[in-house]
Amino acid sequence: MPITAVHWTHLLHIFHRRSSSIMTRGGATFDRDTVVANTKKYICGNIRRELLPATLKVYPIKDFGAIEEGEHRFCEIASGKCEGIAKFLIVWQSTGAKWQITRVLSYGHRSLTGTEQQTLAAAGQIQ
Numbered sequence: 605m606p607i608t609a610v611h612w613t614h615l616l617h618i619f620h621r622r623s624s625s626i627m628t629r630g631g632a633t634f635d636r637d638t639v640v641a642n643t644k645k646y647i648c649g650n651i652r653r654e655l656l657p658a659t660l661k662v663y664p665i666k667d668f669g670a671i672e673e674g675e676h677r678f679c680e681i682a683s684g685k686c687e688g689i690a691k692f693l694i695v696w697q698s699t700g701a702k703w704q705i706t707r708v709l710s711y712g713h714r715s716l717t718g719t720e721q722q723t724l725a726a727a728g729q730i731q
Contacts, residue, residue, distance in 0.1 A: 617702075617704075618704060618705055619636045619639055619640060619704060619705050620636065620697055620699075620704040620705060620706045621636050622635075622636070622706065623635075623636045623639050623704070623705055623706050623707065623708070624639065624706075624707055624708070625639050625642070625707070625708040625709070625710070626707075626708070626709050626710075626711075627708075627709075627710045627711075628690075628710065628711045628712070628713055629710075629713055630642065630710075639708070649681060650680070650681055650682075651678050651679065651680060651681065652678070652679040652680075652681055653676045653677070653678060653679075654676055654677050654678075654679060654686065655674060655675075655676050656674065656675045656676060656677065656689075659673075659674040659675040660672070660673075660674040661673050661674065665695075668697060668698070669695065669696040669697040669698045669703065669706075670695075670696045670698075671693065671694070671695055671696075672692075672693070672694040672695075672696060673691070673692065673693045673694075674691070674692060675689060675690065675691050675692070676689070676690060676692060677689045677716065677724075678690065686716070686724070687715055687716055687721075688713060688714070688715060688716065689713070689714055689715075689716050689720070690710050690711065690712055690713040690714070691710070691711055691712040692708070692709065692710045692711075693707075693708075693709040693711075694707070694708050694709075695707040695708075
């Protein structure tokens with residue numbers, strides 16, 4: 605589900621109380637309240653992240669949780685344009701019946717190449 609479809613208050617339950625995020629464009633934050641506030645301010649209603657499914661990999665971490673890595677593209681909600689791409693790495697902790705994010709890294713932000721735009725357009729995945 606895209607982050608824009610999730611009410612921001614639900615982010616409090618997704619992020620562990622000791623979560624942190626490191627973004628090459630947004631800097632580093634080391635507490636859940638700031639992570640959630642920044643997500644609400646800069647992402648929700650502004651940007652839609654779309655996973656590039658072929659890039660997704662998940663690695664279990666014994667007695668803790670999992671690492672999720674992949675690439676996603678960024679689409680501006682107002683214009684519908686999907687022109688950016690970045691890599692991500694998310695560390696998930698399993699706390700019994702629920703999973704929570706403890707670390708988020710977003711890096712390698714760049715514009716889509718002409719070839720990437722053509723490929724996605726041909727597949728009907730961008731405007």
